[in-house]
Amino acid sequence: MRRYLEVALGIFTSIGGFLEVGAIATAAQAGAGFGFRLGWVLVLGTVCVIFLVEMSGRLSAVSKHTLQDAMRERFGAGFFLVTTIPGLIVDWLVLAAEIGGVALALQLVTGIGYQWWAFPVAIGSWLFLWKGNLRLVEDGVALLGLVALAFVVAAVRLHPPVHAVVAGLLPSLPPAEGTTYWFLAVSILGALISPYLFFFYSSGAIEGQWDENHIGSNRFTAIVGMSFGAVLAFGVMLAAALVFHPRGIQVERYEQVALMLVEPLGRPGLYLFAAALAVTCFGATLEVALGRAYVFAQGFGWNYTLNSLPKNSARFSLVYTAMIGSAAVLIALGVDPLALTVFSMALTAVTLPLVTIPFIVLMNDPAYVGEYRNGWIGNAAVVGISLLASLIALVAIPLQLMGG
Amino acid sequence: MRAITLAFALVGAVLLAGCTRSPEARAEDARMKLASWQATRRLLDEQRARGDLPEQYVRQVMRAVEEGRAQALANLRAASAP
């Protein structure tokens, strides 16, 4: 039973952490704009996430410290404060985008504008955290999130040409629209490799009281869980590539995206899209809010746990409450959810190096990971990822400004 | 520390200098967006004819199409004007 629940953590982390509004929006835009050509970016992002998630889990299991704990302890308060402020701003924007995703899904089904759904969604997510515990959050969303398989089913029913799909899995240069191509590539990476994912995963490992016996299952859930999420995201890109790209439709509003599931699946496609969007974004709302609360609590040394009453972790509980409440305001005010999503994913890309570079030190420090230090593959991966992260951090804003 | 900040600022300035797109590029972009919304409307009509879509959703997409076209037309006018 325990094993099953641990695997659920992995799959959930991919549903709320991997496949969420950012992945859906950027994959749909990529498929619509460039067909299968950006497939390699999904592969690249997935590989990076697998390495980083596995390392987050291993670090926590062996050192009994979460990633944020270890970052403050190893690099000092200055580093913590300097990295936590941009992280907070980005998380807040991403959280608003996720709430927007759920609100939009409800609009699609009811016809009532997404702004009206902002606060109900916020209250619903908050209640889930206030009354629930981590296991409920993990398992509940993981099971509901299986509805996202609709993207894969839709893609398959559209008969994708295998040759073209596989060709897209290899890196290629853009045909013409260079800046949009690279901007989308950067946004996809920002959407897939999200810092809140690692903070959340590592906190979950500590709340689940992992130890060295979990190293194997951690590796399994990192690989299988993230790959599962990647398959879902790939389904989104394929469906968009097969329905929108041939018609010259560019994705600019979520209302359009639902059409790509209706084409192969008929009327149920609309409802499946709304359900998948709602569940994945709901999961992400919980993860981002919790992730930020964990970062604060661990950075400052407060009590924190979702597995007991809120009154036992007052400051921790108030952080996620304040985050959700304030982020909902953006959506209630009518900020465009898709534009907000793409913007926040690009910003996420800018803060990535701050999270990936510490891994290089932590995963080789015997004080933290004991004899489970990174081998040469792990080190090559984390150095490579950090270089990639630094590169995309540099170009993300210019690309956005250049009209991405 | 100062040198690094300066280097970043320089790189940023160079990149930003190439940021403003030419009016032709923006006009082309707006035309593609117009075509995209037209195609969206066609797809919507096809699916609607098949009975695949509830009316309230059709209204939402039509509204999105109108807003998208209006924005693209405005961009086109702005890019074409001297």
Added chain:
Amino acid sequence: MNLTRDILDQQVVDRTGQRLGKVDGVILELRDGEPPRVAAIEIGPVTLTRRIHPRLAEWLGGWLRRHGPRTDGTLRIPWSKVRAIGVDLRVDLVADGTPARAWEDWLREHVIRRIPGSRQ
């Protein structure tokens, strides 16, 4: 023992396993002719902020003393109370009642308790 490595920014845990905070500051005792000795560790947001910007720390301390539980939340723990240094720093204290808990307790009583569902 390396101060910054093994003590500063480490998690402090009380006798019952409750988290007290991070070591935000270390108080050294300077002695004539002998190496300095660790006199105490300090936990608190003002101590932490002082490491970044002393003026900001003063302002923060003033604000904290004027609101809520009317304390700036600084807790100084004499080195003699430190029982173990490992994954966490264990101290021979109970967290409840200390200034480090003041804001947590105040927020619990005045904010959390007022929100429905916090007690069941």
